[in-house]
Amino acid sequence: MRASSSFYKDSALRWLGVAAWAGMAITLLLALFLARQAQASMGGELQRIFYFHVPAAWVSYLAFTVVFISSIAYLRTGARRWDLLAHSAAEIGVVFCALVLITGPIWAHPVWGTWWQWDARLTSTLVLWLTYVGYLFLRSLASDPQRAGRIAAVVGIVGLVNVPIVHFSVYWWRTLHPSGPTPADLEASSGLGSPELITFFTGLVAFTMLFAWLLAVRVRVGRMGDEVERLAVDSIREKVPVA
Amino acid sequence: MSDAGWLVVALVAVGAGIGGYTSLLLVRKRRLQHRLTELHARRTD
Numbered sequence: 001m002r003a004s005s006s007f008y009k010d011s012a013l014r015w016l017g018v019a020a021w022a023g024m025a026i027t028l029l030l031a032l033f034l035a036r037q038a039q040a041s042m043g044g045e046l047q048r049i050f051y052f053h054v055p056a057a058w059v060s061y062l063a064f065t066v067v068f069i070s071s072i073a074y075l076r077t078g079a080r081r082w083d084l085l086a087h088s089a090a091e092i093g094v095v096f097c098a099l100v101l102i103t104g105p106i107w108a109h110p111v112w113g114t115w116w117q118w119d120a121r122l123t124s125t126l127v128l129w130l131t132y133v134g135y136l137f138l139r140s141l142a143s144d145p146q147r148a149g150r151i152a153a154v155v156g157i158v159g160l161v162n163v164p165i166v167h168f169s170v171y172w173w174r175t176l177h178p179s180g181p182t183p184a185d186l187e188a189s190s191g192l193g194s195p196e197l198i199t200f201f202t203g204l205v206a207f208t209m210l211f212a213w214l215l216a217v218r219v220r221v222g223r224m225g226d227e228v229e230r231l232a233v234d235s236i237r238e239k240v241p242v243a
Numbered sequence: 244m245s246d247a248g249w250l251v252v253a254l255v256a257v258g259a260g261i262g263g264y265t266s267l268l269l270v271r272k273r274r275l276q277h278r279l280t281e282l283h284a285r286r287t288d
Binding site for chain 1: 246247249250252253254256257260261264265268269271272275276278279282283285286
């Protein structure tokens with residue numbers, strides 16, 4: 001029974017991976033060939049970065065929300081599985097947030113005439129990234145994993161406070177960064193037509209699937225690491241005679 | 244550099260970031276799998 005459940009889990013994970021990577025390839029093709037070139041004021045050809053930049057930002061929000069929920073669960077239960085889930089999601093969130101911070105300035109340079117502006121959106125995103133880089137450093141440097149897990153969980157909970165600040169910064173303060181569309185009237189408020197919206201939502205779905213797949217693989221790797229550690233400790237204990 | 248050139252740079256950065264992280268995970272997984280097999284074999288000896 002257990003073996004068949006593991007088989008279905010393996011098979012589901014494999015198919016999720018195939019679907020996620022196929023989705024990424026389709027997003028790339030749609031971004032290059034279906035989406036029309038934007039106005040020069042929005043970067044022209046370069047605006048196609050948007051189809052990767054925004055979904056990457058979405059995945060980082062999602063990842064840091066998973067960190068937040070699992071950190072609360074870990075502090076309440078002390079169960080290793082929550083700590084592992086939080087750690088895994090933080091690692092993925094940092095990777096995708098880094099992609100946001102790299103692709104943004106590449107778009108901004110020709111459009112704004114500068115790589116970086118210390119405005120609310122850019123600065124709060126950098127702070128968000130640094131918070132979770134700190135979270136990962138904290139975990140890697142601590143000698144007591146359980147204590148590190150508890151301290152990291154507090155950082156993971158407090159760190160999420162910045163996510164709404166990042167998201168709403170373009171509405172709360174005057175920033176150079178373009179504001180997002182309003183869902184009620186997507187086409188008019190975003191300035192995007194149907195081909196562009198299809199590309200955008202395909203990217204959003206593909207990035208979300210990729211996040212789910214990466215998270216599942218990362219958790220599995222973490223479990224294997226725990227198992228290796230447990231077996232290694234056991235084998236040392238078996239060799240050393242008890243006095 | 245032209246807009247198309249910068250677009251390629253951005254896409255390569257995204258591919259390198261996601262692809263690099265995925266490869267890292269899969270390599271780590273393979274190494275751990277190997278180590279697990281080794282440890283299990285040692286226990287049954």
